[in-house]
Amino acid sequence: MPSGKIRWYDANKGYGFIENEEGKDVFLPAMALPAGVTTLRKGTKVEYSVIDGRKGPQAMGLEVIASAPSLVKATRPKPDDMAAIVEDLIKLLDTAGNGLRRHHYPSAADSRKLATLLRAVADNFDVQE
Incomplete structure (x- = not known):
């Protein structure tokens, strides 16, 4: 399962991006978030599955590994x-x-x-x- 860090996520827009281990961006739609999670802080470590979306790689089945410190x-x-x-x-x-x-x-x-x-x-x- 690929891993990375949240580059940014906007709950109002319903999407964001993950920076994967290779430094490339992966699109993160709100529907990929785990149940009960509505927002993610920049730098939060995550694991996810990847599918090919219309505009490139897209994360699905996201799991939060470690929250970024406040x-x-x-x-x-x-x-x-x-x-x-x-x-x-x-x-x-x-x-x-x-x-x-x-x-x-x-x-x-x-x-x-x-x-x-x-x-x-x-x-x-x-x-x-």
Whole structure:
């Protein structure tokens, strides 16, 4: 059974490509995915059968061998560091909340800073397995 790595896969389009061991691309339609799998990360190791499609080799009967590691998960802060970040963010939000109770939004610069921090913290919590 040939093996390779996912070059890219777009669940919305319903297809992607596998880079086989020789470095050539193999078309990967959504119907070739195993039951319960709806998306694949770039770099995921797979085994598959090959058939001749209309435009060249096409994968069928795909099996996931090893998922690609999550870059976000590997680079997120340690829990102790994250606790300090969350506590500082709570202080900033409390200050913004007090201003809002007095019918005043934070300044534009403070609002941008707060929004950036909220997005960064949210990204560290929202790690897909």
